[in-house]
Amino acid sequence: MTIHPTKPFDGQKPGTSGLRKKTAVFMQPNFLENFIQATFDAIGGVQGKTLVLGGDGRYFGAEAAQVILKMAAASGAVRVIVGQGAWLSTPAASNLIRKRGADGGIILSASHNPGGPNEDFGVKYNMANGGPAPESVTEAIFARTKELTEYAKLDAPDVNLTAIGESHLGEMVVEVVDPVSAYADMMEEIFDFKALRGLFHEGFVMRMDSMCAITGPYAVEILENRLGAAKGTVVHEMPLPDFGGMHPDPNPTWAQELMAEMMGDNAPDFGAASDGDGDRNMVLGRGVYVSPSDSLAVIAANAHLVPGYAQGLKGVARSMPTSAAVDRVAAALGLDCYETPTGWKFFGNLMDAGRVSLCGEESFGTGSDHVREKDGLWAVLMWLNIIAARGQGVAEILSEHFARFGRNYYSRHDYEALPVDQANAMLNDLRDRLTALKGTQSQGLIIQSADEFSYTDPVDGSVSAQQGFRILFEGGSRVVLRLSGTGTEGATLRVYLERYVPGPAGLNEDPQEALAPIIRATEEIVGIRARTGRTGPDVIT
Numbered sequence: 001m002t003i004h005p006t007k008p009f010d011g012q013k014p015g016t017s018g019l020r021k022k023t024a025v026f027m028q029p030n031f032l033e034n035f036i037q038a039t040f041d042a043i044g045g046v047q048g049k050t051l052v053l054g055g056d057g058r059y060f061g062a063e064a065a066q067v068i069l070k071m072a073a074a075s076g077a078v079r080v081i082v083g084q085g086a087w088l089s090t091p092a093a094s095n096l097i098r099k100r101g102a103d104g105g106i107i108l109s110a111s112h113n114p115g116g117p118n119e120d121f122g123v124k125y126n127m128a129n130g131g132p133a134p135e136s137v138t139e140a141i142f143a144r145t146k147e148l149t150e151y152a153k154l155d156a157p158d159v160n161l162t163a164i165g166e167s168h169l170g171e172m173v174v175e176v177v178d179p180v181s182a183y184a185d186m187m188e189e190i191f192d193f194k195a196l197r198g199l200f201h202e203g204f205v206m207r208m209d210s211m212c213a214i215t216g217p218y219a220v221e222i223l224e225n226r227l228g229a230a231k232g233t234v235v236h237e238m239p240l241p242d243f244g245g246m247h248p249d250p251n252p253t254w255a256q257e258l259m260a261e262m263m264g265d266n267a268p269d270f271g272a273a274s275d276g277d278g279d280r281n282m283v284l285g286r287g288v289y290v291s292p293s294d295s296l297a298v299i300a301a302n303a304h305l306v307p308g309y310a311q312g313l314k315g316v317a318r319s320m321p322t323s324a325a326v327d328r329v330a331a332a333l334g335l336d337c338y339e340t341p342t343g344w345k346f347f348g349n350l351m352d353a354g355r356v357s358l359c360g361e362e363s364f365g366t367g368s369d370h371v372r373e374k375d376g377l378w379a380v381l382m383w384l385n386i387i388a389a390r391g392q393g394v395a396e397i398l399s400e401h402f403a404r405f406g407r408n409y410y411s412r413h414d415y416e417a418l419p420v421d422q423a424n425a426m427l428n429d430l431r432d433r434l435t436a437l438k439g440t441q442s443q444g445l446i447i448q449s450a451d452e453f454s455y456t457d458p459v460d461g462s463v464s465a466q467q468g469f470r471i472l473f474e475g476g477s478r479v480v481l482r483l484s485g486t487g488t489e490g491a492t493l494r495v496y497l498e499r500y501v502p503g504p505a506g507l508n509e510d511p512q513e514a515l516a517p518i519i520r521a522t523e524e525i526v527g528i529r530a531r532t533g534r535t536g537p538d539v540i541t
């Protein structure tokens with residue numbers, strides 16, 4: 001039997017990056033099947049199409065891949081290119097879609113959320129350009145999930161996904177590929193591998209923490225096998241269904257093992273970590289943490305040193321809450337600089353239209369138009385290539401950067417799992433007072449403007465309203481507040497704090513101290529602690 005009756009499930013609305021739910025929710029009979037059928041229907045079916053399939057190795061990924069293969073075969077897809085073991089990092093999937101001219105792809109991941117039977121699972125559809133489906137498509141998927149009465153799935157034994165090669169599932173070809181090689185080859189085209197080999201040959205020591213997630217095999221192949229970094233450079237290199245109990249989110253809180261090593265005695269020269277599906281990154285020097293906003297600015301200022309960008313950048317883009325450090329670089333280099341809402345999908349149009357080649361977000365995402373997703377290992381290789389070309393360490397590169405462009409002190413404070421009503425009431429109240437804030441003073445800081453960010457896409461004219469509150473102080477400091485679109489429990493309030501110091505004095509302060517007046521002013525204006533009863537943020541980046 002190929003056609004199976006079903007009933008709609010509530011709550012199959014894809015969020016910022018696909019549908020994410022507790023694994024047990026996904027494992028309910030027909031839940032995954034419904035979502036996949038709705039996806040196929042929303043894209044006009046998969047008859048005659050070629051798809052890419054893979055994920056970050058988390059619990060239920062291999063089983064989900066079998067279901068999707070049987071459904072694609074039943075709906076007439078001609079070929080599915082799947083990573084061996086159902087593994088593909090998100091940027092590698094994006095690359096395969098583009099390189100192989102596929103019609104789209106399905107990525108099995110809940111990104112940086114923990115994995116396992118009691119944690120999270122996710123499914124995301126990417127388009128032929130290799131990027132996440134735009135809202136028009138995710139809305140169509142959601143609409144379809146509400147009216148499904150049946151789905152198609154071939155009755156067939158599981159496909160062997162452990163061996164590379166082709167087999168048939170009904171009429172459809174299943175092509176199992178090495179998940180790493182095409183991606184590693186692309187990196188070899190972008191970066192100066194010869195210079196990087198030289199760096200490691202001279203004794204440069206690096207630690208890459210793959211957090212028991214998907215970048216392990218990629219990092220071992222690229223850093224250790226192709227670039228000659230010492231064996232053991234990559235730690236937690238084996239993707240595990242529950243990520244070994246780690247929370248694979250590369251930030252100072254969750255990558256604390258790496259943080260401790262980089263801040264301790266005998267720290268390596270360079271440290272990096274990536275997330276569950278390999279699109280996020282954190283980079284560190286010996287004793288120095290590089291904030292994602294600064295990382296983007298440094299990469300923009302030095303990209304011309306990397307062979308893939310030797311001809312210069314087309315333009316740059318950052319999400320609104322990301323610091324304006326990259327704007328200063330863009331101004332100095334005469335590059336266009338775009339400010340978009342949070343979410344990588346907003347960069348896709350700009351890249352497809354050839355307006356930008358480098359993008360980044362404060363949420364540990366950096367990438368370029370080599371694919372249509374952010375790319376963790378790419379960012380790590382950018383830094384390595386810049387270090388090799390400049391012959392300087394991370395600390396020196398950062399301090400020269402600040403001396404040239406000034407420093408945008410920056411930090412994000414997260415208040416997690418707030419009662420949804422409480423968080424909404426607090427922000428609605430702020431919205432009501434926004435216009436009245438202009439010209440008032442708080443903690444000696446004068447409010448120059450206060451508004452709610454709205455974005456008009458310069459390529460297709462679409463408008464995204466209510467994308468976060470901005471309070472700008474005279475002198476270039478600001479605070480941005482928005483609710484997370486990816487949290488799974490209650491509401492997460494993100495408070496983004498920024499203060500610009502032109503230098504030469506005052507470039508070496510501790511960010512929390514440099515931002516203290518803005519933190520106090522924010523409390524006075526918004527009343528986060530007073531209203532929530534919290535004594536401080538849960539996460540500081």
Ligand code: G6P
Pocket residue numbers: 016017111319342343344345361363365483484485486487494
């Ligand atoms: C995902 C997206 C990013 C985005 C981030 C924001 O990781 O891929 O592009 O910046 O979510 O998450 P938030 O929880 O702040 O909405």
Ligand code: ZN
Pocket residue numbers: 090111112275276277278279280
């Ligand atoms: Zn991710």
